Amino acid sequence: MSRISGALLVAVGLTAIAGLSCAAATTPTGGAVAIDEAGVSAADGTSLSVDRTTSQATNETTASSPNGTSPPELTAAYPNPTAYGDEGEYLVLEAPNGTELGAYRLDDGHREARLPDRTVGGRIVLTANRSAVPDGVRGPIVEWSEMVPLSNAGESLTLSDGNGTVETLEYEDAPEGEVLRPDTDRRWRALGATSFEPVVGGPGSVRAFALPDSPSVPLAVIESAERRVLLAGYTFTSERVADRLIAVRERGVAVEVIVDGAPVGGLTERSAAVLDRLTAANVSVRVVGGDGGRYEFQHGKYAVVDDRAIVLTENWKPAGVGGASSRGWGVVVDSPAIVDGLSRTFRADSGSRGAVPWEAFRGDVSLESAAPSRRQYPARIESQSVAVERAELVVAPDNAAGRVQGLLANASDSVRIVQVSIGGRDDRLLREAIAAAERGVEVRILLSGAWYVEEENRRLVDQLRTLSAREDLPLSVRLAEPGGRYEKIHAKGVVIDGETVVLGSLNWNDNAYDDNREVAVVLHGTEAGAYFRKVFERDWRGGITLVPAGTVLTLVAVVLPVARLGRRVEFASQPGTEREVPGARID
Incomplete structure (x- = not known):
């Protein structure tokens, strides 16, 4: 690292x-192991x-x-x-x-x-x-x-x-x-850092959803709180989420929030205003990552609400859970093991040496100005209750990268990857995906088309295209074209063999694997796999719409998409992506 x-x-x-590997493991009572x-x-x-x-x-x-x-x-x-x-x-x-x-x-x-x-x-x-x-x-x-x-x-x-x-x-x-x-494998650990093993729960059902299409799902879960809300985020600027937290706090619900204290680009004036509001409403807000902090970034995006948990790829801001910008994936889980595991993770981080109350942190922080996203997008992908055979909670730097690597190593049919960016050709998870393609597994990688790191990601995709052509691999990479359905890719997900889904805050780069607190879930089941694979395939196709034949405007309606398709295929050979690593832009 x-x-x-x-x-x-x-x-x-x-x-x-012995036995403390990155494979799924629990204590005899189902709890995670902490070292x-x-x-x-x-x-x-x-x-x-x-x-x-x-x-x-x-x-x-x-x-x-x-x-x-x-x-x-x-x-x-x-x-x-x-x-x-x-x-x-x-x-x-x-x-x-x-x-x-x-x-x-x-x-x-x-x-x-x-x-x-x-x-x-x-x-x-x-x-x-x-x-x-x-x-x-x-x-x-x-x-x-x-x-x-x-x-x-x-x-x-x-x-x-x-x-x-x-x-x-x-x-x-x-x-x-x-x-x-x-x-331990990671010989050096930050003082007090956890070493949780993946937590396994299920079978059961989960509520799967995509953003920006279904921003009401996480809001409705928070509104339903009767006892507790534990919310963790990287950044928090959403007034709508703050409104819900304050409302349930006024009903007597215990509400606690942790956020990162030094996100890339700095804390914004909007974020400070929201955190001020929460604190004034007797919501416990702690900032993670000060002196003595265990991780580079508190990057996990989740909430525990009573006996349910929300796990997201998106931030608690209008561009994320507000449905105003990003393509994201999310899930609501009610597995007791997963909920308990997230609660333990939250407690470990909120009670760490580097976590300080917002009031104490507030006086010394410099704030940056930032305008919120206010665009609106169509709701074309509905949330859905889907069955899962089991679910796993994985966290970084403890176990997430190793667990995802193991899942990719066992892929036998197909791998669908959506990432804002990938750390480079030598990224350990990308190498595993390439190894899957070398075994004959069909691998597709969909990356963001955001402008700010386009050049370096064009280089990466050129390398992958060259490798795929030289080795005749079933490996393809495409830059997403939102087509008016969202602004940019921000999801971090994988669908393996159509029946295993990984989603959460885990970016594919060494910073996320080794230095950040990241949270993700693994969903096992064909229904969950089908839902998120459908989301992936729609975004893979981009803005193309097939028009029925037999109308006067058929020729015109088809010519335009075909031209668009040609541009997309050409652009897919040299795409750019939004990178989420410290030193560039991470959210």
Whole structure:
């Protein structure tokens, strides 16, 4: 990921947690698994039994500690705190009950120190200054005044006992404010970041809808609230959504909102006005991404309303849920597992160290002016209740990219991809889609025609066209032509084999996979697949309308679409797209 490019980790003799892959998995109670900087626990706080395997060590390791038990294990390190002078750096040990810490020594190649004289068991946090350890780090915390300082530039840490080396931990280039977890694929994690596994629910039915055609669907769900509304967004400027939230709050419904504190382009005056209104109406509004924030962007777009959840590709603004601009996909889900998973995600993010009340954030923020979208579009695609065999909740950076990659790897017939843009030819999900085409799977990719990154996306599509022609692949790419039905593509979705749908905030680029909080759902079922494939195919065809023969105007009515078709095919060879990555435009 960009913040830790060049970081290299080699863990010798370290343990690895088995089974925490990006495949769908749940705890015995159906909850997601959370991994923080101090260990593993179920999302509901219960403990989990974990199978551990030990990697091959280059040095001889001891089979047991001096008192006959297994030796302690180094499971986390926090070498580069954000605090001045690196105050608060710590190590985490996993020790069997009855472990005598004083029997072990830690050596960084320059200095060696004996661990404190304590008999311990379980997770132990070792630090030179207990009071400087960041809030939220699970203990117990053991102060170790002689602790070997941890190097930001990297080093080799050796834990040994009287018989020799127990294990060695090597790392380079410690990113500020991130924790080293050698038992995870993403070795460095922002302090306090979650590591949820996909949550599975169903069977049941969901309400599928498309925007700008059905902006009333999310509004109606919010209006129905009786107990709670938890709403997460990247940007929030919709007065109509704010009106509904204030109305249900006045009825006694608990309403909480989180938004990103630094969207690309900055917070707008309109956004500040809406958030001011919500706060004045006793709606809890928190801004995510300040000092100590875990993610680059809070980019998820969803809401939990009582026992239902809305998951969107669109922002809470007129251009998104207001039906005033963007082609988007959305779904309303009532699966208890999905709703609970989203609630946990919301709580984890709204309660994080980087989340601050809007009132406290408001005074220091500079605001940008921006005019809202006010265009209107025809409602040609109706929402529909469709059956699903099961649904999955996936989030980034925890599991979403790996799960979608796995789904693409299993495609056998067709893949339909709609994205604002794609990070490039080497994008990991695009590579998987190309691999599907190489297996004979028909792959179609529909991209936005927005002007602002057209040139770079023309280059990408030229590369894909060249590849497709050279390898004779069933791979085609097209720039969307709205034809008056919407302004631009903003959906982020995939339909696989006509029966698996992925939709949500996940853009296809490394920033979304590794750095942002993203939320998406996977819908399994032929009815859901048919609905969103129909939306895709209509947009793939663009504004073409077939005119019945036998009228005086048949020739004229057909000539114009044919001319338009010719232009579309030519334009599809060199399309431009709207890119959604930090540094350009993301929403």
